[in-house]
Amino acid sequence: MMIENHEHIYQLLLEKRNGTISEADDAWVAGLIDNHEEIALMWRALKQSYITPGEEALWHQIDENAAWNNVKSQLTVPGRKVHMNRTLLMAAAITVLVALAISAVWRSGIWQKDTPLPIAAATHPVGTVPGLQLQLANGSTVALPYNQARQQITAGDVQLSAGAKQLQYAANGKMGEGFNTLTVPPKMDYKLALSDGTEVWLNATSKLRFPFAFKGDKREVYLEGEGYFNVAKKDGQPFIVHTAHTDITVLGTTFNVNAYSKDVTTTSLVTGKVLTKSGNEEVTLKPGQQVAYNTSNKYSVDNFDAEEVLAWMRGLYVFHNTSLEHIATVIERWYGVKVVFDDPSLAGKKFTGGLEKLQALDYFLETLQIIGDVDHYYDQDVLHLKLKK
Numbered sequence: 001m002m003i004e005n006h007e008h009i010y011q012l013l014l015e016k017r018n019g020t021i022s023e024a025d026d027a028w029v030a031g032l033i034d035n036h037e038e039i040a041l042m043w044r045a046l047k048q049s050y051i052t053p054g055e056e057a058l059w060h061q062i063d064e065n066a067a068w069n070n071v072k073s074q075l076t077v078p079g080r081k082v083h084m085n086r087t088l089l090m091a092a093a094i095t096v097l098v099a100l101a102i103s104a105v106w107r108s109g110i111w112q113k114d115t116p117l118p119i120a121a122a123t124h125p126v127g128t129v130p131g132l133q134l135q136l137a138n139g140s141t142v143a144l145p146y147n148q149a150r151q152q153i154t155a156g157d158v159q160l161s162a163g164a165k166q167l168q169y170a171a172n173g174k175m176g177e178g179f180n181t182l183t184v185p186p187k188m189d190y191k192l193a194l195s196d197g198t199e200v201w202l203n204a205t206s207k208l209r210f211p212f213a214f215k216g217d218k219r220e221v222y223l224e225g226e227g228y229f230n231v232a233k234k235d236g237q238p239f240i241v242h243t244a245h246t247d248i249t250v251l252g253t254t255f256n257v258n259a260y261s262k263d264v265t266t267t268s269l270v271t272g273k274v275l276t277k278s279g280n281e282e283v284t285l286k287p288g289q290q291v292a293y294n295t296s297n298k299y300s301v302d303n304f305d306a307e308e309v310l311a312w313m314r315g316l317y318v319f320h321n322t323s324l325e326h327i328a329t330v331i332e333r334w335y336g337v338k339v340v341f342d343d344p345s346l347a348g349k350k351f352t353g354g355l356e357k358l359q360a361l362d363y364f365l366e367t368l369q370i371i372g373d374v375d376h377y378y379d380q381d382v383l384h385l386k387l388k389k
Contacts, residue, residue, distance in 0.1 A: 013043055131185030134160070134167065137178025137211075146188065158212055168193035169212065179209040179222070186336030187357065189313065194221075197232035198239060203312050204357070205260075205333040225333075226258045228313060231272075246278045246293050255285075256309055260329070266292045268309045315357035324349045324374070324385070331383070335361045342386035346374060 012029050015021035021029070032039040134142045134155070142155050150163035160169050167182065167190065184190045184202045192200045195213050202208055206225025214220075219239045231239045233252025241248040243259040246267065253272020259265045267276045268290035275284050279297035290304040308318045317330050325347035328339040334357050341347050351372060355364055361383075368374045373388040 009039060013039075016043075131183060132188065132190065133183050135181040135183070137180055144190075146190075165189070166191035166193065169195070177211070179211055182208045182210070184225075186333055189315075189357075194232075196234055196237075196239075199230040201228040201313055203227065203333070223257055223259055225260055226256070226312065228254070228256045228310060230254045245295060246276050248274055248276045250274045260333070262295075264292055264294050266290055268304050268306070270306055270310075312357075317355040317357075319354065320352050321350050322352070323347065324351060324372075327351065327355075328385070330355060331361065331364075337361070338382045340382055340384050342384050346385055346387065349374070 009029070009032065012021060012025050016026060016029055029039075033043050034040075132144045132146055134144055136142065136155055138156070140155075142153060142160070144153075144167060145151055145163045146165060148163055150161050153160040153162055158169050160167060162168075165188075182190070182192055182202065184204060184206050186204050188204055190202050192202065192208060192210070194200065194210060196219060198219070200208060200221075203226035206223070206227060208224075208227060209222035211220075214237065217237060219234070219237055220242065221240070222242045224244070227241075229239075229241065229250075231250050231252050231254070235251070239250050239252075241250075241257055243257060243265050244262070245259075246265045248255070248257060248267050250272060253274055254270040255272070255274055256268040256270070257265070258268075265278070267274065267285065269285040269287055271287050273284065273286070275282060276291055276293070277283075278293040278299065281293070281297055281299055283291045283299060283301060285291060285301070288303055288306075289301055290309070291299055291301045293299045311318050317334070319327060319330075325341070328341075328347075331337065331339055334355065349372065351368070353367070365376050369376070369388060375386050375388040377384050377386075
């Protein structure tokens with residue numbers, strides 16, 4: 001049986017998930033789920049996705065044929081034929097659209113930027129989280145709480161307020177010299193409020209070295225991984241972010257720095273003005289521009305989409321025509337699992353879609369298996385990817 005009215009079925013599945021479906025429609029849809037693989041696929045995808053404001057209105061904006069053609073083109077591999085029928089492939093296309101729904105809602109304006117993502121209550125245990133810690137300049141380590149209510153923690157002469165995914169403290173004259181290191185492990189992100197009023201959001205698997213109090217004629221911090229900075233303006237004391245390959249100097253601005261790669265560091269300016277330097281090269285950015293430096297001291301300046309670059313702050317990773325090798329590095333950071341390619345040819349295979357940090361990794365892997373012929377298995381704590389047979 002060919003199910004052609006995907007829009008109507010999808011809307012009923014939304015109602016079923018949201019608990020607003022009528023008894024008659026619920027019985028009819030349940031029968032479709034039991035008897036049609038493509039409908040069961042849609043239902044599994046929706047059950048594991050979040051309810052997004054305006055999603056039913058968003059569905060009317062989706063060009064079904066364009067979505068089908070886009071996914072079909074991505075499934076075409078030179079020298080091979082696609083073996084799934086159009087109905088099942090259309091279901092796969094809808095699954096990809098589910099993964100991208102939040103990004104699309106942002107662009108449509110339905111979901112305002114200040115709308116928080118829902119937090120899965122069971123994602124992190126109550127109390128401290130392994131790996132989330134602050135190492136003080138004297139070498140001692142303080143374990144930090146994550147999602148629960150704020151706690152007051154004494155760290156030498158400094159009183160820390162930690163919890164609710166952030167750390168802050170009050171400046172005082174007794175703060176010691178030296179740099180402290182905030183470490184954010186896989187699966188989470190964390191906010192730090194510095195003594196000068198600067199706010200820093202750190203992505204998963206990132207570190208920031210910073211002093212409790214800035215002294216002298218400049219404010220300096222050191223970043224590993226990725227961070228978003230909202231720098232407090234302070235005349236005569238520029239703020240400098242050091243990475244392995246670049247130094248970014250600002251007075252008061254908001255920008256993102258991605259220094260995960262050992263080869264490339266990317267700085268994306270949202271507001272204000274920054275000067276970034278690598279070797280003998282210097283670039284001054286305007287809002288909406290980003291610069292990528294590589295280890296050969298070569299750079300490129302391009303415009304960027306702030307909603308995509310900053311999507312990680314809302315627990316999303318959006319990718320366009322991106323290699324599976326690169327996607328695997330994000331999986332390692334976000335889910336804390338090592339990824340190995342049993343078939344090296346898979347590493348260069350490219351996909352368009354999205355990851356949600358609070359969503360089960362297995363959901364993404366199931367989608368990858370259906371639309372990309374990529375199978376997987378676990379060997380202890382290692383995720384193996386291989387060609388589907």
